[in-house]
Amino acid sequence: MNNDGNASQARTGGRTARTGRTGVWFVGARGSVATTAVAGCAAVTAGLYPPTGMVTETPPFDGTGLPSLPSLVFGGHDTAHTPLAKRAEHLTEAGVLPHGLAPAVRAELQAADEEIRLGGPLAGDTRGDDELIADFAADLTSFRVRNALARVVVVNVSSTEPLPEPDAVRLPPSSLYAAAALRADCPYVNFTPSTGLRAPVLTGAADGLPHAGRDGKTGQTLLRAALAPMFVQRALEVRAWSGTNLLGGGDGAALAHPGAAAAKNAGKERVLTETLGHTPEGEVHIDDVPALGDWKTAWDHVAFEGFLGSRMILQTIWQGCDSALAAPLVLDLARLVARAHEAGLSGPLPELGFYFKDPDAGPSGLSEQFAELLSFADRLREAQ
Template identity: 30%
Template sequence: MKEQEIRRKEEILEPRGKLGVLIPGIGGAVSTTFIAGVELVRRGLGEPVGSLTQLGTIRLGKRYEYRTPRIKDFVPLADINDLVFAGWDIYDANLYEAAQFAKVLQKDHIEPIKDFLASITPMPAVFDRRFVRNLDGNHVKKGKNLRDLVEQLKEDIRNFQKTQGVDRCVMIWCGSTEVYMKPEDVHSSLPAFLEALEKSDERIAPSMLYALAALELNIPFVNGAPNLTVDIPALIELAKKNKVPIAGKDFKTGQTLMKTIIAPGLKARLLGLEGWYSTNILGNRDGLVLDDKDSFKTKEESKLSVLDYILQPQLYPTLYKNYYHKVTINYYPPRGDNKEGWDCIDIFGWLGYPMQIKIDFQCRDSILAAPLVLDLVLFMDLAQRANMNGIQEWLSFYFKSPMHKENLYPEHDLFIQLMKLKNTLRYLMKEEQITHFGLDYYME
């Protein structure tokens, strides 16, 4: 994307009409919690806690000016009343039934919107059990090859746009974690990828088919799982070619969120790290999927990368070069969506004296993820209307393993990520960037 092509302030297209939200995995815990939450907020029955777009503010100008509008009043975001939902799932339960099965939301949140949830039924999904071994649904598409499946997805999208009168769409992956994959030759360029598609190459995962369908229809795509999906040269090339924004990967919710809060503090104070042991128990469908070692490998890679990039051991070898980092996830059905993460952090301070930090984060996985889905949908729609195509690194704030340009390293520090996000919004609206320099207040 070239700077002169980005639309700014009055050039950004207005968010007119309905915004379609397309969700692979629409029957899952995250999706049902997100969609039910949006409807509850729209009816005045809930608050969008955790959503930067709905509750967040942004400082503009100098501190003494006291200009801090709500983000949703500062940039032209779509109104949540204009969101319309559709998606795919390997189970045919409507969203009322799916929300009951997920057991995230209480009855007094589900029953008042039963009519709305029951009206949304998943379309048959593209699914291959080789990529998600611990699930097996019967609401699945069949096709003569992978290209045929992509065309079926595109037809689903066109029908949704036509029947619902949708003006624009964003697709956001809320499906399961696929088995671990590394980029190979079939992913290296768009021609190679499209040729492999026609041959139904087994190295093309279902999530990539959804991404391809979206990008070929000029629809922004967000990857909420640690899957390879759109983070390959072929689909990055297509996103640039079709001028479509892409973002990912892996929603940053529980334990990794804590790491991106605590680790920057340790580095800021130059406190050393001996080891960081992290373990989780989780009982929802995500926990079941991650009980397979190859799906867990995908998640593990996403979770392990965070500390190295924040602590920069190459710059601080005496503090961080040889620390031990261990991550485990254990499937424990009684816990359901109420994930619990334990962290034992062995640090050292002045003269090498040892200290410890222990964290027990009893969180709700989908409750933390739902506002991220809302923000990403609204920000990606903004990016599309501002002609910001390709990788949207300014949205790294929301991901465990942020996509980034090939010759850059990803930024994982939560506070730097938030500054990047807000400075991007200031740039789009032609406001001064905030550097927190401050010394100018004291210069005569």
């Protein structure tokens, strides 16, 4: 175990800037993804684990001036109260975090814990939308000032909200947090399918800040983005693409609400429709199976037609740990959007579509999205 600064600096090499610290503010800061991201950032910084799963730690990102992992300072909002160290223990028992990690990064978890503020609206909360936005923005500003941060990126990793009803009186919570980010002049990332910046009243409001979203692509949709282009490239006709997801963590429970599932599925369908040029038959199910904990299983069944009407089938089974898939991408996004802010970029960043199910724009195939991401890296490098 090598924890000294020099070794860490040597390892992250020329990829990172040397000055200033960057805040990462999680909406849902006590959840599995945020806890894994905080613990994982500390573990990689300490040299306990290689940065597997972090695209920004691969050679194409050398010299792009991203904030270094040790320079990230974590905080966030949450309506829960469980201390991060306790959450990390639960995640260890659940097999998400490796044994021995939580004690090794206790100090970093504790530091982040002290920067978590109570979110909202709470049950019985009498504050109106504007008041909530103002309170959240004040938390952000205070975090930045108190820690002398160059900037703070707000990253939504909270549970998926139900789709907002058309005639809702107030903004959905994810949009309140997004509005607070804008008010506090913070770049924004929405890693969930919740509304966030896409509330009609926020249209255009984020033009002056870099932002990215929506809905991180960590399993079934990642696979679909890799596979669907194959059918198109080979001129094979996809007739039906069906899928079932089993998962048991907080996300499983949240998605058991039909409204939340609808939000999630909208993103899942998009990659097929855009890549194939039509929407094939088939449904997507998301089942809450508490016995599986944070481990997610996704089964996909693709019925396609080949030469002379021959009927063929591809099936895939993906068994992954949701938080371990999401956390490195969340760190990637925080670094990329922070650097974009530093480089003076603003508005949506469609080059980050590689990370999302429902991106703002850009190609739908994974390889094309990856090529866009590499171009973005070049752009950041040139902005040095």
